[in-house]
Amino acid sequence: MEFHSASRQNGTNVDYISDADRVKIVSMRHVIEKEDPASKVADDATLRRFLYARESNVQNASELYLKYSKWRQTFVPHGYISETVITNELKKNLACMQGFDKEGRPIAVVILNRHKPCYNALEELKRYFVYSFDKMSSSTSREQEKFAIIADLEGWSYKHVDIRGYLAILEILQSYYPERLGKLYIIHLPYIFWAAWNMVYPFIDKRTREKVVLVEKKDIRTTLLNDIDESQLPEIYGGDLPLVPIQDAVVPNVPPN
Structure with a gap:
């Protein structure tokens, strides 16, 4: 796409x-x-x-x-992350990207049950998210610099919990992509989410906290449609767009010439 x-x-x-x-x-x-x-x-x-x-x-x-x-x-010494150094992460199709919300922010979907902690692969995970944040940032415009993320925890369980990885990604987002996040919807919250959330929450800065929306299952479609037109919403949430793995989303000048 x-x-x-x-x-x-x-x-x-x-x-x-x-x-x-x-x-x-x-x-x-x-x-x-x-x-x-x-x-x-x-x-x-x-x-x-x-x-x-x-x-x-x-x-x-x-x-x-x-x-x-x-x-x-x-x-990122070459100006971009080559897909050749994140092949293992790309195979998971962890992040997808398609559509724009009503404020013109590109939308990414992160399906968290596709990731399991692997402590000797943390650097590749970090590079994968830098690759993803770069691509999301490049799909913004001069009129709208921010992106939106839907973090989907459906099917997420203890075997998927990766506090070390989450904190590394949070550090990258807050320190190296400031004011890029417009809104983060966290949906399909399982019971065990709250234990992990309480561990991560103290490391989330005030400006980022203000952009996080925790959505109950019964409110997912209503909440998302409040900010995203049905034509721009992924099919899995009742919209019209198929999920597109982020590596297949075509963004102008990515990678840079």
Whole structure:
């Protein structure tokens, strides 16, 4: 399935930057370019995401961006994650991506019963989610920078619980993709979910917590249709779109030339 910018509507125009934000972005540039000359390639919209993630505190936002830049240079040295280094994870079809919500955010579905913890494969799992977050981010537009995720726990049991993996993915999302998550729906909650949730919850920052929606089974369709048109909703939730494994979703300029 190919993603086209014409499908994205109702997003916030990131081309508009207030005078107050622009002053702070200029200050950020002075800080980060002094420490990392390669940061000159960062555009204003990117720096604003880091600024918002740190409550408009220039110093904290600069530190977060420099952490991101250093990580990106070491973890993604070629600019993208090659599918050849995540073949085991790709076989699981853990993440799928298709459609857009009513705010123009691309939608990803993560089917968690397709993952089981394997401690010697944590690095590949991390690379798989960087690959996925990159692809989801690239399917956004200048008018809407965020994506939405449906985390489906149907059939999820003790054998699927991977706290170490969840915390690693959460760290990547919060530190290296700030202000990319628009909403996270967690659905089909089994009883054992709450034990795992209580372990992970303290590591979720305030801004991310505000985007998490825990959905009871009886409310899944109503909740999703409130934010997603039926034409853009996956078939498994009563919509019109088939699930498309994320590696099969065609996004312009992914991988980059």
